[in-house]
Amino acid sequence: MASKEREAILVAAAYTPGLAFRLILAYLRMKRQAKRARHNFYIELRRGGLPRRDAKELADEYVLTVSLRSTLHTIAELRG
Incomplete structure (x- = not known):
């Protein structure tokens, strides 16, 4: 039983770098x-x-929806 658990951990560890890389690429694309x-x-x-200042402010708010920090904050709020 312990051998199967070790094997599962090794398989998961082997897939982790590739998964992390794909996740980072997807985030950068987004x-x-x-x-x-x-x-x-x-x-x-x-x-x-719209005046330049107001347009810039609204556009900046628009792009903040993809901010990693705000995304993580939203996930943390949803979890409790």
Whole structure:
């Protein structure tokens, strides 16, 4: 029984670096897309006649939804 448990731990440990790498890549892709979306959102707000300062503030808030810190904070709140 202990041998099977050790084997399971080794298998999990072997998959961890690859999983972490894919997770980091997915997060970076999401962050890049959010940055592009922020820029497009800002441009559309400016075209709509919103003052530069207000458009920047709204666009900054828009991109914060993808912040790692805010995501982790939200997860922590959901857990209790």
